[in-house]
Amino acid sequence: MEAILTRPVQEREQKKTCTEIVAQVLSKSSTFLRNVGLQQSIAAPKSVTPQMQELQAQLEVEKEESVGLRQKL
Secondary structure (H helix, E strand, C coil): CCHHHHCCCCCCCCCCCCHHHHHHHCCCHHHHHHCCCCCCHCCCCCCCHHHHHHHHHHHHHHHHHHHHHHHHC
């Protein structure tokens, strides 16, 4: 997974998200992905639900807070 994550992005290619990389490594019929609710969202990554938007916004806020704390140290 790390090799996929760190490989350079080719021209006209979008960087894969961690979720997409996990889906690539695990088989598409994986029970794990189905159980954690990722298989459906990986199959249709363009459909962003309001809950996903809220979680992404929360993540961004936490990242910014983390950067601020690191700068204080």
